[in-house]
Amino acid sequence: MLAKRIVPCLDVEAGRTVKGRRFVDLVDAGDPVDLAARYDAEGADELIFLDITASIEGRGPMERVMERVAERVFIPLTVGGGLGDVEDVERMLRAGADKVSLNTAAVRDPGLLTRAARRFGSQCVVLAVDAKRAGPGRWEVYVHGGRTPTGKDALDWIREGADRGAGEILLTSMDCDGTAGGFDLELTRAASRAVGVPVIASGGAGGPSDIADVLTLGEADAALAASIFHFGVHGIGEVKKFLRGRGIEVRP
Amino acid sequence: MIVGILDWGGGNLASVERALRRVGADTVLSADPREMERADRLVFPGVGRFGDVMEGLRARGLDRLLIDAVAGARPVLGICVGLQALFEGSSESPGTAGLGLLRGRVRRFERGKVPQIGWNRVEPAGAAADGAIAPDHYYFVNSYHADPEDESVVAGWTDYHGRFASAVAWRSVLATQFHPEKSGPAGLALLRRWLGEEP
Secondary structure: OOOEEEEEEEEEEOOEEEEOOOOOOOEEOOOHHHHHHHHHHHOOOOEEEEEOOHHHHOOHHHHHHHHHHHHHOOOOEEEEOOOOOHHHHHHHHHHOOOEEEEOHHHHHOOHHHHHHHHHHOHHHEEEEEEEEEEEOOEEEEEEOOOOEEEEEEHHHHHHHHHHHOOOEEEEEEOOOOOOOOOOOHHHHHHHHHHOOOOEEEEOOOOOHHHHHHHHHOOOOOEEEEOHHHHOOOOOHHHHHHHHHHOOOOEOO | OEEEEEOOOOOOOHHHHHHHHHOOOEEEEEOOOOHHHHOOEEEEEEOOOHHHHHHHHHHOOHHHHHHHHHHOOOOEEEEEHHHHOOOOEEOOOOOOEOOOOOOEEEEEOOOOOOOEEEEEEEEEOHHHHOOOOOOEEEEEEEOEEEEEOOHHHEEEEEEOOOEEEEEEEEOOEEEEOOOHHHOHHHHHHHHHHHHHOOO
16 A cells, blocks of 8 residues: 655755744754755655745755755655746756656746656656635635735646646645644645645644644645654654554555 | 666666665666676666657667567666566557567556555565565556566565556566665665676
8 A cells, every 4th residue: 555655845045954934034954965864764755855045046056955965865856946947847857856846937837837747757747836725615826935826726726737747736735834733634635636646735734643634634645844853843753653553554 | 797777768867877876886877789788787767658668768779688688687677667668568658569578568557546656565476576575665656557467477566556566577687666766775775686686
């Protein structure tokens, strides 16, 4: 049986890992390569690197980070943040990423998903969606790091993205992100039922039971967490042990 | 130990190369069959559509290289579509013949989310596994899987809404549907074992 995945996310700014709630109160947390190796040793199933300042700093530092991580860590690596065209995708795959996550650029130009999937395969195209509740059973897509509403319905956009060739959906609940109060189970479940590709749930992980809930009640295929792992509140091994105790299949 | 990596014209071969180097192999990555003559072992990493992989192989004469390698008992490791290409054909590309070294066809998963993405358990199967495949979780990304006619070539079984052949072994060929180069310590251990066995 396919195991549910635990995916730590590393926020990277100018080649360094930063900790904090996204975009505010950032603290330098060291070399992303060392942190990636630590998470790998603790049992992370894959790693996501989010370049939070790509558009300002340029992409050189992130490429070097991916090259160095890929030399040390032999699990799937996804990179996102500021990728705008097929050339950006190619550069990151060459640098050592296995998948790229596309967010704002895909909303601006949905054909980018199609072109990237045709050229490199759906398996390396992840559609990242930041969704905010807009009413009962309705969520709206936001871009530019959650600053700009688009008027797009999140479930429609996720369906379109999968049809266009995205091989996975990375779904962040903006309402839950940073709260550590649990994932948006209703959103995650609706998204997972809307598409035939895997959904990675993000936003709201406060502890092992939140992760268990989103993988069962939320019907997610994988759970992303950042701060609970960064700040050492919970270890990856501890989370997996808890999940096994709840009868959820995970990789040891 | 020189390992030749077949550059058939697509896919990300760098991760396979990095993993092989990590476990101590000298690698040569080339599309030229003559370059591959000095390789002790061959790796055939396939990512992409079955038809593209077969066309890429044939355009470069690498299909012949693989067939000759098996005839000459040179070890070959196929990965992902590199496993599927050993068979007669695939429903992904109905008009394209595979290498036909093994009898059977490649089919799309009919149940569950497709592609299968993530870590799944591989159970070694009988004599074909022969120490090459250890029971563990390995990383998969696939929409299609091989359906061998002769189950004695199956070296590993995996359950994805039903059982499928996740590894095959036959003569000097070992092939995995999963990606050892992305399967952490379990994957690196598999590569180490493959490099360590007598050619």
